[in-house]
Amino acid sequence: MQQVVIVGGGISGLATARYLTDLAGEAGLKTTGPSLDLRITLLEAEDRLGGNIRTDRFGDYLVEQGPDGFLDNQPKTLELARRVGLSDRILPASDAMSRRFILRNGKLREVPGKPQAFLTSRILSLSGKLRVLCEPFSRSSREDDQTVYAFARRHIGEEAARILVDAMVSGIFAGDIEKLSLKSAFPTMHDMESAHGTLTRAMFAKMREARMSGKKTGSPMGPGGRLTSFTGGMEELISALAGSLPEETIWKAHPVTAVSVEDAEGQSMWRISVETRRVTPHILADAVILALPARRSAEIVKKTDENLARILSEIPYAPLVVLATAYHSRDIPFPPDGFGFLAPRNQGLRILGSLWTSSIYGESRAPGGQALLRNMLGGAHDPDVLKLDDQELSKLVKEDLRQAMGITADPVQTWIYRHDLGIPQYNAGHSRRLEELEKIAEHRPGLFMTGNSFRGIGVNQCIVDAETTALKVMAHLQRQADRSLASTKANPAL
Numbered sequence: 146m147q148q149v150v151i152v153g154g155g156i157s158g159l160a161t162a163r164y165l166t167d168l169a170g171e172a173g174l175k176t177t178g179p180s181l182d183l184r185i186t187l188l189e190a191e192d193r194l195g196g197n198i199r200t201d202r203f204g205d206y207l208v209e210q211g212p213d214g215f216l217d218n219q220p221k222t223l224e225l226a227r228r229v230g231l232s233d234r235i236l237p238a239s240d241a242m243s244r245r246f247i248l249r250n251g252k253l254r255e256v257p258g259k260p261q262a263f264l265t266s267r268i269l270s271l272s273g274k275l276r277v278l279c280e281p282f283s284r285s286s287r288e289d290d291q292t293v294y295a296f297a298r299r300h301i302g303e304e305a306a307r308i309l310v311d312a313m314v315s316g317i318f319a320g321d322i323e324k325l326s327l328k329s330a331f332p333t334m335h336d337m338e339s340a341h342g343t344l345t346r347a348m349f350a351k352m353r354e355a356r357m358s359g360k361k362t363g364s365p366m367g368p369g370g371r372l373t374s375f376t377g378g379m380e381e382l383i384s385a386l387a388g389s390l391p392e393e394t395i396w397k398a399h400p401v402t403a404v405s406v407e408d409a410e411g412q413s414m415w416r417i418s419v420e421t422r423r424v425t426p427h428i429l430a431d432a433v434i435l436a437l438p439a440r441r442s443a444e445i446v447k448k449t450d451e452n453l454a455r456i457l458s459e460i461p462y463a464p465l466v467v468l469a470t471a472y473h474s475r476d477i478p479f480p481p482d483g484f485g486f487l488a489p490r491n492q493g494l495r496i497l498g499s500l501w502t503s504s505i506y507g508e509s510r511a512p513g514g515q516a517l518l519r520n521m522l523g524g525a526h527d528p529d530v531l532k533l534d535d536q537e538l539s540k541l542v543k544e545d546l547r548q549a550m551g552i553t554a555d556p557v558q559t560w561i562y563r564h565d566l567g568i569p570q571y572n573a574g575h576s577r578r579l580e581e582l583e584k585i586a587e588h589r590p591g592l593f594m595t596g597n598s599f600r601g602i603g604v605n606q607c608i609v610d611a612e613t614t615a616l617k618v619m620a621h622l623q624r625q626a627d628r629s630l631a632s633t634k635a636n637p638a639l
């Protein structure tokens with residue numbers, strides 16, 4: 146029998162467990178019942194699964210602590226959701242989500258959806274708009290790992306970079322445009338520049354391609370897609386995934402303290418040390434998958450491989466605070482009808498933005514006559530937000546929502562969630578770090594790492610990476626089994 150241990154029961158760990166179970170089944174391996182061929186064990190530190198994904202229900206309010214949804218343009222997440230029985234629970238965002246706002250000079254301005262609307266909008270000054278229109282004459286960069294700011298400034302000018310791009314980056318990475326790497330954080334944009342030189346030429350090429358293939362490619366500027374969740378919130382995906390796995394697979398409240406490698410009968414085996422009084426303090430496995438934030442993986446591997454631990458601990462994280470507020474709709478002067486607003490860093494607010502959850506998902510999130518807003522604070526520019534207590538945070542959000550949306554009333558309810566390891570930051574140098582990690586992995590057969598610290602920060606990318614990891618693990622197990630068979634043939638006494 147072979148043994149695989151997955152460390153971490155967030156979406157990455159659970160999706161990896163699901164894919165591995167399916168791949169093993171396709172290969173004819175038994176993963177449950179007596180006389181197992183492959184035992185898959187998932188160890189989660191907390192007494193609940195889901196990691197960042199957590200949905201709270203308070204009466205008629207449904208509040209997400211972490212992700213509000215995923216974009217439906219990546220088929221893997223929807224496929225996985227259907228596979229675990231959630232077809233009837235998929236909840237796409239309402240059409241209102243196409244209306245997005247950016248704070249500019251103290252007012253919320255709608256982000257123009259069409260070029261004509263951009264020309265008449267007041268989101269940028271006249272000179273800022275004219276500079277954007279000069280994009281077809283901009284230069285491409287020879288720098289291999291340029292920042293998002295350097296890229297945006299060159300193509301669309303300083304003002305659009307500081308307003309439009311800064312806001313977009315806050316909304317996705319809660320990051321710093323002067324530090325984030327274009328190729329690691331926004332690979333589509335990087336590829337567009339490399340292939341076409343200017344974004345205008347890239348947009349036309351994408352539109353031509355879409356016309357010829359008859360396929361919808363979403364917005365020519367980005368990945369497109371509709372935000373999607375589940376009727377009962379994002380945690381439904383976690384519960385359904387966990388429920389689809391054999392009961393003996395998942396071990397909650399089993400924090401892993403270390404993984405180390407040892408030689409057992411000529412094979413490299415992984416020793417996983419667990420902090421618990423109830424079961425054996427360690428498990429010996431053919432493969433171990435760390436499905437954790439890189440910082441946590443660093444702590445676990447540091448005694449085995451200092452260099453690996455150093456590289457993992459160098460991946461920075463931006464903390465996030467989600468402060469959700471419910472109001473009577475009549476108390477909100479600026480109707481929260483749309484996706485929400487983002488506040489560029491130079492516009493004087495401390496909140497990063499506000500997602501209008503009850504407009505995005507309707508009455509499944511708040512009782513009729515009320516609006517639920519999820520206000521985000523923190524990010525790479527403001528890590529100190531974690532030092533504020535509940536009262537200070539509520540006061541700050543109240544003042545910022547007064548300025549942005551004219552709200553002076555107190556909220557009916559408030560919920561506060563702190564994420565100290567909120568979003569990993571793919572800053573310039575991230576791709577070099579990934580290359581180093583891959584080299585180390587080559588010399589550490591049986592050790593795998595997945596999760597949002599590496600190749601994509603969202604739920605969709607975690608699921609794509611989980612499948613790739615499961616395939617690599619199966620290939621490793623096959624090699625391990627072949628070697629074992631060969632040595633048994635060479636030495637039948639074994």
Ligand SMILES: Cc1cc2nc3c(=O)[nH]c(=O)nc-3n(C[C@H](O)[C@H](O)[C@H](O)COP(=O)(O)OP(=O)(O)OC[C@H]3O[C@@H](n4cnc5c(N)ncnc54)[C@H](O)[C@@H]3O)c2cc1C
Pocket residue numbers: 152153154155156157158188189190191194195196197198210211212213214215216399400401402436437438441445465467564566567568595596597598602603604605607
């Ligand atoms: C506020 C917020 C909003 C977000 N919004 C969106 C969004 O709208 N859309 C989107 O796509 N993404 C969003 N994200 C990102 C998304 O949440 C993550 O990509 C995803 O949840 C990461 O999942 P993971 O399994 O890789 O890691 P995690 O969710 O961090 O899971 C890791 C798990 O490992 C466990 N663990 C840690 N240490 C140990 C140990 N020593 N032993 C055993 N277990 C351990 C943890 O308890 C946890 O359960 C958001 C994130 C945050 C914080």
